[in-house]
Amino acid sequence: MSTAHDTPPAPPAPATAAGRRVHRPRVITGTVLRAGGLSVRVRGRALVVTAAALAALVAVALVSLTTGDYELSVGEVVRALAGQDSGGADFIVNTLRLPRLLTALAVGAALAVSGALLTSLTGNALGSPDVIGFTNGSAVGALTVIILMHGSMTQIAAGALVGGLATAAAVHLLMLGRGLHGFRLIVTGIGVSALLLAVNSYLITRATFQEALEAQAWLIGSLGNRGWIHAQAILLACAVLLPPAFVLSRRLSMVEMGDLTATALGVDVTRTRATLLVVSVALAAFATAVTGPIWFIALAAPQLARRLTRTAGPALLPAALTGALLLAGSDLAAQRLFAPALLPVGTATGTIGGLYLIWLLITESRKSRA
Amino acid sequence: MPVEIRAVSDAEAAPAALPAPRRGATALRGAGLLVVLAALVLVGLLSVWTGTRGIAFSATWSALWNPDGSETSVIIHDYRIPRTLLGLLVGAALGLSGALMQALTRNPLAEPGLLGISLGSSAGVVVAIAFLGVGSVLGYVWFAFLGAALASAVVHLLGSAGRQLATPDRLVVAGAAVTAVLYAFNSAVLLLNPRAFDQFRFWTVGSLAGRYLDVVYVVLPFVATGLVIALLLGPSLNALALGDQMGRALGVNVHRTRILGAVGVMLLCGAATAAAGPIAFVGLVVPHLARFVVGPDQRWVLAYSMLLAPVLLIGADVLGRVMGAPGEVQVGIVTAFLGAPVFLALCRRRKLVML
Numbered sequence: 001m002s003t004a005h006d007t008p009p010a011p012p013a014p015a016t017a018a019g020r021r022v023h024r025p026r027v028i029t030g031t032v033l034r035a036g037g038l039s040v041r042v043r044g045r046a047l048v049v050t051a052a053a054l055a056a057l058v059a060v061a062l063v064s065l066t067t068g069d070y071e072l073s074v075g076e077v078v079r080a081l082a083g084q085d086s087g088g089a090d091f092i093v094n095t096l097r098l099p100r101l102l103t104a105l106a107v108g109a110a111l112a113v114s115g116a117l118l119t120s121l122t123g124n125a126l127g128s129p130d131v132i133g134f135t136n137g138s139a140v141g142a143l144t145v146i147i148l149m150h151g152s153m154t155q156i157a158a159g160a161l162v163g164g165l166a167t168a169a170a171v172h173l174l175m176l177g178r179g180l181h182g183f184r185l186i187v188t189g190i191g192v193s194a195l196l197l198a199v200n201s202y203l204i205t206r207a208t209f210q211e212a213l214e215a216q217a218w219l220i221g222s223l224g225n226r227g228w229i230h231a232q233a234i235l236l237a238c239a240v241l242l243p244p245a246f247v248l249s250r251r252l253s254m255v256e257m258g259d260l261t262a263t264a265l266g267v268d269v270t271r272t273r274a275t276l277l278v279v280s281v282a283l284a285a286f287a288t289a290v291t292g293p294i295w296f297i298a299l300a301a302p303q304l305a306r307r308l309t310r311t312a313g314p315a316l317l318p319a320a321l322t323g324a325l326l327l328a329g330s331d332l333a334a335q336r337l338f339a340p341a342l343l344p345v346g347t348a349t350g351t352i353g354g355l356y357l358i359w360l361l362i363t364e365s366r367k368s369r370a
Numbered sequence: 371m372p373v374e375i376r377a378v379s380d381a382e383a384a385p386a387a388l389p390a391p392r393r394g395a396t397a398l399r400g401a402g403l404l405v406v407l408a409a410l411v412l413v414g415l416l417s418v419w420t421g422t423r424g425i426a427f428s429a430t431w432s433a434l435w436n437p438d439g440s441e442t443s444v445i446i447h448d449y450r451i452p453r454t455l456l457g458l459l460v461g462a463a464l465g466l467s468g469a470l471m472q473a474l475t476r477n478p479l480a481e482p483g484l485l486g487i488s489l490g491s492s493a494g495v496v497v498a499i500a501f502l503g504v505g506s507v508l509g510y511v512w513f514a515f516l517g518a519a520l521a522s523a524v525v526h527l528l529g530s531a532g533r534q535l536a537t538p539d540r541l542v543v544a545g546a547a548v549t550a551v552l553y554a555f556n557s558a559v560l561l562l563n564p565r566a567f568d569q570f571r572f573w574t575v576g577s578l579a580g581r582y583l584d585v586v587y588v589v590l591p592f593v594a595t596g597l598v599i600a601l602l603l604g605p606s607l608n609a610l611a612l613g614d615q616m617g618r619a620l621g622v623n624v625h626r627t628r629i630l631g632a633v634g635v636m637l638l639c640g641a642a643t644a645a646a647g648p649i650a651f652v653g654l655v656v657p658h659l660a661r662f663v664v665g666p667d668q669r670w671v672l673a674y675s676m677l678l679a680p681v682l683l684i685g686a687d688v689l690g691r692v693m694g695a696p697g698e699v700q701v702g703i704v705t706a707f708l709g710a711p712v713f714l715a716l717c718r719r720r721k722l723v724m725l
Contacts (some may be wrong), residue, residue, distance in 0.1 A: 126543065131546070174714055174717070174718060183539040183540070183543070184539065184717060186539070186543055187479070187539045187542050187543065187717050188714060188717045188718075190484075190542055190543070190546045191710055191713045191714045191717060192710075192714070193546075194484070194650060194651075194706060194710055194713070195706060195707070195710035195711075197706070198702070198703045198706030198707060198710070201700070201702070201703055202699060202700075202703045205697075205699070205700060205703075206697075213564065216557070216560075216561070220554065220557045220561075295550060295554070338562070341562050343558055343561065343562065344557075344561065346554065346557070347554045347555075347557055347558035347561070348554075349554075350550055350551070350553060350554025350557070351551055351554045351555060351558075353550055353554075354547050354548065354549075354550035354551030354552075354554065355551060357543075357546070357547035357550065358528055358544075358547045358548075358551075361528050361540070361543060361544055361547060362528070
């Protein structure tokens with residue numbers, strides 16, 4: 001594989017008489033494939049990471065579909081998926097396991113993309129929707145619909161969207177004149193989160209015991225009992241929201257260079273920011289509507305993807321795959337490790353997420369000390 | 371409430387405006403303390419009077435002094451008085467632990483609830499009940515202390531990683547990280563144990579309801595010890611407010627003060643959490659309110675915090691009962707509604723002053 005970053009860097013240009021040095025920063029990494037008038041840039045590392053993530057996804061999916069209380073062979077699963085099996089395998093795969101798996105994958109991807117967009121917009125690795133309260137806001141909206149109105153899936157999703165957008169607007173207003181950068185945003189978000197958590201607790205105490213138990217499991221983030229209605233909802237949301245995110249993310253890497261530079265490069269910074277913020281909040285809101293507020297995916301997946309692929313900008317596709325892999329994997333682990341107990345996936349991601357946040361704090365303090 | 375927020379932030383933003391010590395100031399502060407005490411008595415009476423069962427004030431008053439075994443008397447003596455006394459103890463403990471933490475760390479956002487210390491206590495209690503089968507408050511109060519101590523140690527290590535003094539915002543984020551882990555842990559344990567969950571459903575949000583006098587007796591010695599420690603530390607904390615070096619030059623044993631302070635926080639916060647569940651924001655708001663009234667003298671701040679916090683907590687409890695009638699809203703939820711705006715107002719200040 002002969003790539004541009006395999007070739008040795010150009011020798012430094014000799015200093016001119018005036019003492020100025022002509023820099024040739026390498027703007028383009030990866031290999032550029034050209035065919036006629038068309039050219040496409042291929043980054044070897046990103047490609048390998050993406051392929052590896054896809055392979056891991058397939059493996060997790062197969063394990064999820066074949067194992068459980070009732071073991072199935074791969075052949076049985078494939079036949080059931082193709083609709084050629086009408087017996088128990090069909091019920092287990094198509095009614096029980098497949099919707100749960102699809103929900104996990106889509107929610108993971110949605111959360112990861114939402115986190116990637118928001119951390120990029122805030123310029124802060126901690127600025128993900130779960131830390132600064134957007135997911136809790138969505139949860140308030142969804143829980144209101146669930147407990148007070150016993151609403152349908154569409155209504156729950158709408159409630160979550162309204163809650164998430166309102167929270168984003170509130171945090172934005174609170175940070176007015178302070179910019180969206182820095183630790184202050186995170187601390188403000190934590191305050192808003194605490195307030196919203198109180199609202200959620202209040203809603204739970206209004207419910208009957210059975211409802212409360214369900215709502216509690218929902219509040220920590222759960223994939224239990226997710227059927228086709230949930231899978232359809234989140235897949236539809238992804239289908240609508242992911243394309244604009246992917247299209248606009250190219251501008252986002254320019255916005256990351258600073259408002260002035262981005263404007264000079266022809267990007268409408270304000271509009272790009274606003275659109276991507278809404279897309280990010282909506283993705284997190286719909287994911288929350290389906291599974292409840294799941295910690296950690298939105299926080300960690302974009303960071304992991306960025307480190308693995310070593311890209312400069314927000315790498316949305318690897319982030320989405322990493323998020324899907326993390327959530328489906330966590331769900332599988334929570335189901336199998338604690339069987340027969342039905343532990344919601346949020347307890348697993350919450351623990352890992354908190355530990356990850358701690359690690360992030362430590363490494364960041366090292367950086368600031370250096 | 372908004373009026374108070376403004377006032378607090380303005381007073382904090384302009385340290386030059388601190389009142390110079392003048393004659394009569396002590397008398398004025400003492401008189402203020404009496405006013406707060408009167409408010410406390412008033413709120414306490416209100417707490418005994420209000421509830422799901424409407425009882426006329428005259429009947430309440432007579433039943434209060436002449437327990438005659440009637441239904442009214444039983445309600446008041448077995449339910450409402452223990453509840454009010456518990457609010458008094460828990461409130462004083464939370465207010466003092468918040469004031470102690472803010473003074474020790476010189477951090478305006480320090481508070482047991484936000485920094486994950488209350489959740490540390492509750493994780494200790496969850497472990498004691500779910501895994502060790504401890505059933506009584508006297509049994510699990512020790513686990514609450516242990517959890518509080520561990521959580522505060524971890525949060526301070528994280529917040530000050532990098533050897534510089536823990537800045538207010540870093541400490542809050544560290545607290546949020548620890549809270550996330552402990553919250554997930556508590557939820558997992560409780561969801562695996564539905565019988566415990568029913569008991570915990572109200573406990574975890576922080577509530578004064580359904581506690582009897584024995585709980586008050588159990589936590590009383592711990593709160594009292596913490597109270598004495600906190601009040602005795604006042605003068606040393608005043609010296610420490612000038613910085614560790616200046617404090618040492620003024621003859622304060624910095625290490626002893628810090629360790630005693632940490633023990634005090636652990637006792638107060640652990641006892642409060644064991645008795646009522648994690649309650650956030652009381653320990654944050656009250657010391658700021660106290661500082662606004664009496665200025666920076668820690669001795670007065672501690673004394674005022676000790677009396678103002680129960681006023682706030684019992685008041686919030688009454689408010690929760692009135693708002694939630696015929697049921698009730700847990701006091702932890704009401705305090706979050708009252709306290710979070712103050713926290714956000716503090717966050718909006720240009721610079722988080724180190725106290």
